[in-house]
Structure formats: structure tokens, C-alpha cells
Amino acid sequence: MSSRTVISGPYAHEKASVRRSMTLVMLALAPATAFSFYLFAWPAIFLFLLIAAAVLAFEAASLAIAGKPVRIFLTDGSALLTGWLLAMSLPPSAPWWIGLAGAAIAIIVGKQIFGGLGQNIFNPAMVARVALLISFPLEMTSYVEPTPLFSNLAPHFGDSLAAFFGLGGHVDAVSGASILGHIKTELGRGASLSEALAGQSGLGALGLGQVTGSLGETSAALLALGGIFLIAMRVISWRIPVAMLATLAAMASLFNFLGPDHYPNAAIHLLSGASILGAFFIATDPVTSPVSPRGQLLFGMGCGALVFIIRTWAGYPEGMAFAILLMNAATPLIDRYVRPRIFGHGAKKSGAASK
């Protein structure tokens, strides 16, 4: 690829580039990320930095092996964004090797084996998350209670570093389960929903993120703001997130109405379990979602419904990753059959005809 690439028109171009889109997405993620760094302190920061470095290294190596221009693709921001989303979907206390394995799976298996940027069928970060969840269920579901930075609870820098790399160092963490996991376990024990929810953080805390969970589950409000920013900047369309959250809310409300003691209400579904992160940042991954407006609506609805189904009836309380991967698999099919109507074909009745 040469740097002089314009051969024919148009000789004007929108201020858009792959790098710009990726950068904007990362910008939108930044507030929520910063907030979760604050909440979970050093372990989360180490995990994030390690994954960032690892994805770049794996990406560079894969590009070099594939004989592609490393500098151009490495700086397009796609690998870093994948790493970022992966970090957001891991428990903040995950050990270093989880992060490293995740980065390797995401970049190598999730992306480069398919042919690199734009070629993968599945969202790489979700591929990694699901692979890790299945392989290391214990590490992937051990959450710690928030231990805000600079608070008394916050683990010490040195101790955290040592603990992160498994070199002893004691971190006084209170382990906990995410709210959906907790509800699932409690319901499984035969408790009613209200009993299960007793003592759990209120919805306000859920929305603001003072809760146990992976990095990206912790601040629905900041993530939603980031998502709205992306829609405003036209980096993503509103269709997938709105269709997805609306479907999820509708199904949750319906079942909550039918069985209030067994089914959490829509608010809990929307504000927990990475619903917001998934809807705005992961399901909207352009590479793995449909391209037509109606296809995107369908895709969003499918994600929403699957999230609810998996959370409610399958073994995993957080169904987001599975739901998105399943819909990723359906995307080629959706793109094949759901196409926009071409102008002038099968149009509404047109006016005067020939004499």
C-alpha cells in the first residue's frame, strides 16, 4: 500500500479514519475506566496495563508473521481497543496470567487467524472472555468488593504488584459475587428474589458502579454517557444499543410481571452484568455486526433476547459474552438476507405514468 492512494474521486473526504473511530471509542471508555481504576485500585491498573502491552505485542508479532505493514496496523487502534474491552470484562483481581492468556486468545485466535482487521466473525474480546470463563471458571468468577484508591481499604502498591504476579504479598480483599451471580445462587438455593436482594447494593449504587463485578460492569452511568457520546459523534448508530436494551428491558419486565419473586426487574438487568458495556461498546463492534439498518435492529433484538435467556435459564449468570458471540455468528446470515431497499425498486406508488 502506498501512501499516495487517491486515484479517483471523490477528492474530498470526511474526517474519518479507522484510527479516529477507535480513538473515539477509547475516549468514550475512558471515564468509566478511570472510575473503575479508582474503585479497584492497583490490581485493576496492573491488569489493564499488562493487557494493553500484551495485545500490542501479540498484534505486532502476528502482523510481522503475516507480512503486513506493522506500523500502519499497529497504530490503527483496533488491537488496543480489543485489549481495553477485554480488560473491562475481566474481574479486577484476576492474576497476570489470565490477562496474558486473554490477550493472546483475543488477538491471535479472535482476530489474526481470521485474517486481521475487519475479517473476524466474532468479537475478539468476547472470544477471549468466553474461552477464559470456560477454562478458568474459578478465577473468572472471583470478584472482590471495591477497594477505592486512596481509601483505607485500598491495597498497597507494592503488595498489589507482588500479588498480581503471584509472588505472595497479601492483599486484604473481601471477595464477593456480582449481583447477577448472587441472585442466581440465592434463587438456586430456593430463596425468593427479595431475600436474595436483601443486603445487596441498591439500584443507585448499581448505576453509579459502587458494586462488585468486572471493571466494565461497575459504572453503568459513565458507560452510558460514553455510549451516547459515540452515537452523537456518529461512530456507532443508535440501533444496536437501543434495540438490545429495549428487548432486554421488555423481556425482563414481562417475566418480572409474571413472576416477581423469580425474575429480577428490568432495572437490575439493565444496570448490571455489563449490559451497558455490551450494548454500547461490544455489540456495536462494526466488524462483527450487520451493516444494514434493519439488520442492526434485528441483531440488537437478538442480543437482548439471548442475554435475558442465558441469564435466566442457562448456567452463566452473565450472558452478555455468549449472547453477543451467538449473534456474531448469525451476522453473515442477517447481512445476506436483510438488505436495504434499493431506490426505485419496489417503491411506493409513483406518480403519473406515461400517456
Added chain:
Amino acid sequence: MMGALFKIRGGVHPDDRKHLTKDLAIEKIPMPPVLHLPLQQHIGAHAEPEVERGDKVLKGQVIARAKGMISAPVHAPTSGTILGLHSYHSPTASGLRWQTITMRPDGFDRWIRRAPPLDPLTCRPEEISRRVADCGVVGMGGATFPSAIKLNLGDRHKLEQLVINGSECEPYLTCDDRLMREKAAQVIDGARIMAHSIGVVQVIIAIEDNKPEAIAAMREAAADVPDTSVVTVPSHYPMGAEKQLIQTLTGKETPAGKLTADIGVVVHNAATALAVHDAVRHGKPLIDRVVTVSGGAVARPRNIQAPFGTPIFDLLEFCGGLKEEPEVILVGGPMMGQPIKSVHAPILKGTNGVLALTRAETASRQVMPCIRCAACVSACPMGLLPLDMAARVRKDELDSAVKIGLMDCISCGACSYVCPSNIPLVQYFNFAKGRLKAIDGEQRKQRLTRKLATLRLTRMEEQMRAKKEAFARRKAEQAEKAAQAAAAQPAAQSGAQEAVAQSGGSAETGAAEGGDRQ
């Protein structure tokens, strides 16, 4: 008056960069030392040269005559001497040489005797369209379709509206803007003449909202003209595309493969309306036009009235030359214009702009793989999936690209404009359409050859059969004759004998007599 406007799908909002020239009045360029006039400045069959090297011509004289159903004549833009008919640089990306008449202006600019003015209200519609055809008027928005043909559409279609396209949606271009500001009354008069010719009452003049002065000027000029309204349409590329403009104004969608006339609307460009006015009211053939010369690399951008055939070089010189090395020099707008190979190429009837753009303006960047972001899908005004079509073209699956709408693509470039990966989408489509046309032509040729061959074969077979039949007939006839002869022979013989006998007798007698006489 018009009601609410309708929304079109897709489209983009490029930075219009019209401020470079929008406030600059139209200026006349001094007559260039030579003019290069290609025989084909329009869609259709090229014109047939009427002059030879050394001929003296007058301004407005026909130097090449229209040939065939769809064609347009070429007139001398000024008086002077014909230097020759040869192949010369064309203002195209390929720089292909076209058959061109080159003339040297004599500086006197002497007119030929012009056709008398027509009174559009009393003359018949055919007279108007004939005049427009004789004056060589073609669509000046860039399509260059001979206008007279569109003026005859009323014969076969039930038309309701004439739309004058003053949207000028391409960035940089301001030539129509200036025309509408400086010659509003004439443009409206031209529009009314065309309306009369095609037999419609309602005239809508559509202007994008980024040209408030033109809107005001045209409104004022149209104030006392019945059934003529000026409608402000949003600045939204490609608003100037016929089908999109009609949809905006009327909500009607032109069915694929049909003419806008099929839904009762005819669209003409504002500059074309002025050309029609000139032709009908003044007998003035189309010999010059307004061209916007602009772009970051041009020292002093201008709106220039220039005779056809003016080399682009002279236009740029008139603008103070180039102040920096351009990345590209284009004819037309940046969205759909064509890069040119040689600045010696001339401007034509359809040349609305000459742009010398800098690297920063063209914003050419690294091509990346498609990330399926669907930006192109949202931008496409025709409801196509550019990424999918491009993938098929790249795999050389032209038929399957056609199946998903390649032929509906209007080459507006909106998809390429938004693509974050800078994929030259529209380039794929233009390439594919060119290929298909070539293949189609090839196939048609093959079909024709096959047809001719079959015809020849059947003709030969027929000839053979005819020959055989003739032969058989002859044989049969002969046989018949022979049979008849055979049947007739005994009688004949006896008769003959009788005759002979008789004659013999007489002969004998005669001989006897003769003998006697001897």
C-alpha cells in the same frame, strides 16, 4: 407554492468551500490565442465537421453539424481561422485524444447573422426545441445530454412539473450560484420557455440553502411570474442528482431504469435555462459558459465566463497561476469530477469547474481493510451496500454485483467520501460499470455478428435452396418438356411428314416451279 420537502436517504455533508469564489462576480476571460473544440462535447453521436483547415469562420457559425438522433452541433465561439482537424488532449483522466477542431481567433469577434428571436408564447413547441437543438444547447450541469430531446419529452409523457436544478451541491462550485444572482430574470425566462415547450405549467426552481443570495435574487425575479416558485432545499450531497432532487421536492421515487419524465417531472440545470433563453430570445448558440476555477492551489480563484475550447492552462493563468503544487487538477467538482492529465486540454460545454486541489484538501490517506462500519451504507442515497458491491467487484463477480444493485449506483461518491478505511469504493463501481459496458458492447457485437452470420447462412441456404429448386424446376420443366415433346413427337412427326409431304409436295412443285424458273 410547494408544500413541505421530503427527506432523501443517505447523503453526506461535505465542507462546501464555496466561500473561495461565491462572492466573486463573473468575469470574462480575454480571448485565448487558440481554441480547441472537440467534436464530442455532449452525450450521443459526435458532430460532423463542416469546416476545413484554412477556413475563415464567424462567431456563432456551425463548425460541426449534429449527426444522428442524439447529438449536438458545435459553433465557433468567435471569429477566426480554422487551423485544422486533429486529435487533441481531452479533459479526462485517461488524457485520451479526441477529434478536435482547432481555431485561431482573429480578435474581431464578428458575429454571423443570427437566427431571429422567437416569441416563445406564439411559436409552436417544436420550433423552440428545433432552435435549442440548432443552437447546440446541452445539459450544462455536467451530464451534457442534448437539451432539445428533453424538450420533446412532452410528446410521449404526461408531464406535470419542470424543475430547474440550481442546487449546485458539489463543493467549490459557484458558477450556477453566480448566474442565478447575476442573471436571475434570464434564467427564469429560459425556464418558462422550456416549460412552454414541454407543455407544463408549474416550474420549480430548487436552490440549496447555502446560497441565500441566489435564492433572494431568483425569488425577486420570479415574484411576478405565475406558477414559478423558488424552493430552498437543504444542502445535502447529492441533492443535485435528478432522482434525489425530485424526491426531495415531490416525494416521488423514480422507478429503477425509468426516466424522471415517467413520473411526470423534467429536470434542467439553471445554466441550461439561461442557454435556452439566449438561444430563443437572441438566436445565440451555445459558445461559452461560466466556469468556477478554484481550489487551494489556485492563486486567485474566480468565476470565469470563457469560450468553449479555452485551454485549462489559460484559465489557470487568468487566475494568477498556481501558488503551490496541486495534488490533483480536476474538471467538475471534487465529488464526481475527473482528474485531468493535461492542462492543455480545453473546457467543454459540460465543464462547470476547474479545481486545483492541494494535498491537504484532497485528504488522501492510507487505504485500510474494510471494517464493516456501515458508514457507506448509511451514506448511499440509493440504498445500496457499497462494501458488499466492492467486495464482489474485487472478486471479479460482476454479475453478482449487478444483482445487488451495481447498475442503480449513481456514482455520487458519497460512500467513498465517508469510508474511514479510505476504500476507493466508487472507483470500483465505475470500473465495473465500464467493464460491463465493454462486455455488453462486445456481446452485442458478438450477437450481431452471430445474427449476421446466421442471416448469411440462411441467405446462403436460401440461395442454395432456390438454386436447387430452380435447378429441380428446370429439370422438371425439361423433363416435362421432354415428356411433352416425347408425347408430341409421333404426331408432330407425322404432321411434319405431312407438312413435309405437303411442302415437299409444294416444294417439289415449287422446286419444280422454281426449277422451272431456274
